[in-house]
Amino acid sequence: MTSHLKKVELHCHLEGAAPPTLTVAQARKYNIDISHYLAGGTYVWHDFASFLECYDKVSEAYKTEEDYALLTETYLDELAAIGTIYSELIVSPDHGKRIGLGADAYIEGVCEGVRRAKAKSDIEARLIVTGERHFGPESVIGAAEYAAKAKNPLITGFNLAGEERMGRVADYARAFDIARDAGLGLTIHAGEVCGAFSVADALDVVRPSRIGHGVRAIEDLDLVKRLADLGTVLEVCPGSNIALNVFPDFASHPLRKLKASGVRVTISSDDPPFFHTSLKREYELAADAFGFSDAAINEMTRTGIEAAFVDEPTRQALFARM
Ligand SMILES: Nc1ncnc2[nH]cnc12
Numbered sequence: 167m168t169s170h171l172k173k174v175e176l177h178c179h180l181e182g183a184a185p186p187t188l189t190v191a192q193a194r195k196y197n198i199d200i201s202h203y204l205a206g207g208t209y210v211w212h213d214f215a216s217f218l219e220c221y222d223k224v225s226e227a228y229k230t231e232e233d234y235a236l237l238t239e240t241y242l243d244e245l246a247a248i249g250t251i252y253s254e255l256i257v258s259p260d261h262g263k264r265i266g267l268g269a270d271a272y273i274e275g276v277c278e279g280v281r282r283a284k285a286k287s288d289i290e291a292r293l294i295v296t297g298e299r300h301f302g303p304e305s306v307i308g309a310a311e312y313a314a315k316a317k318n319p320l321i322t323g324f325n326l327a328g329e330e331r332m333g334r335v336a337d338y339a340r341a342f343d344i345a346r347d348a349g350l351g352l353t354i355h356a357g358e359v360c361g362a363f364s365v366a367d368a369l370d371v372v373r374p375s376r377i378g379h380g381v382r383a384i385e386d387l388d389l390v391k392r393l394a395d396l397g398t399v400l401e402v403c404p405g406s407n408i409a410l411n412v413f414p415d416f417a418s419h420p421l422r423k424l425k426a427s428g429v430r431v432t433i434s435s436d437d438p439p440f441f442h443t444s445l446k447r448e449y450e451l452a453a454d455a456f457g458f459s460d461a462a463i464n465e466m467t468r469t470g471i472e473a474a475f476v477d478e479p480t481r482q483a484l485f486a487r488m
């Protein structure tokens with residue numbers, strides 16, 4: 167039981183949080199045939215590549231500023247209802263461009279959703295602009311330039327997601343330079359689909375304060391020590407890792423080992439309905455599948471606040487709410 171615990175989430179893709187019921191309604195509204203990707207109330211995919219394809223198709227069912235406001239508000243309301251005080255949403259203005267809505271209208275819709283949710287529950291939220299590797303380095307640079315120029319106080323970070331097997335981190339270094347120069351927090355997907363080398367690449371090239379997943383660092387114990395020494399925070403998403411078969415089961419998932427080795431870890435849901443999970447379930451798994459005490463879970467939540475891409479007064483206000 168973790169319902170009494172305050173919660174923080176650093177790693178959730180906005181479109182990846184789309185409830186299947188809402189996506190069905192959206193697809194009906196726009197007369198989109200989504201039956202290959204959503205059947206029986208469940209998103210349909212069978213491996214990482216088909217998951218990404220399904221994710222992109224589902225995203226296409228959200229088309230207007232109001233659609234993004236509703237999607238954001240719906241997810242943040244769900245988080246607030248389980249005691250979540252802070253959420254970082256991974257968003258893709260580039261996707262807004264691709265669907266013809268435009269990056270500004272996409273972001274404005276998301277910001278409206280953040281404001282609506284905050285007015286109801288006081289949940290704090292920030293946006294991490296992401297580039298997606300499978301759309302190529304130029305599109306990732308475009309995403310970084312957008313984030314850098316936006317001067318939107320809710321946009322506080324930059325991420326790189328998508329097909330991890332596409333190119334090496336160095337191909338995307340320029341995008342991270344742009345984001346770093348703009349003062350954005352840096353995080354990057356690594357060590358999820360690819361092995362420990364991708365985490366080492368991320369540390370060498372990007373020097374991020376956080377890594378999305380990073381769990382396959384466990385394949386190289388020197389690298390685990392490096393993560394612990396640097397204080398790099400891992401945004402660990404156990405349910406996602408099991409759904410994508412990164413590890414066969416929770417017993418072989420390295421969350422406990424990483425934490426015991428001194429690596430700073432947090433827990434998140436990634437793309438919850440795609441992976442049959444939720445932040446509530448991830449906290450329950452931390453207690454039941456991993457055997458963490460309330461104190462250990464609170465420690466991970468505090469790590470999340472320490473690593474959050476927020477200004478210091480906001481960070482202190484979040485600590486005060488713990
Ligand atoms: N788990 C994941 N890894 C990489 N890119 C993603 N985009 C959405 N979810 C993702």
Ligand SMILES: [Zn+2]
Nearest residue numbers: 179327378436
């Ligand atoms: Zn992710």
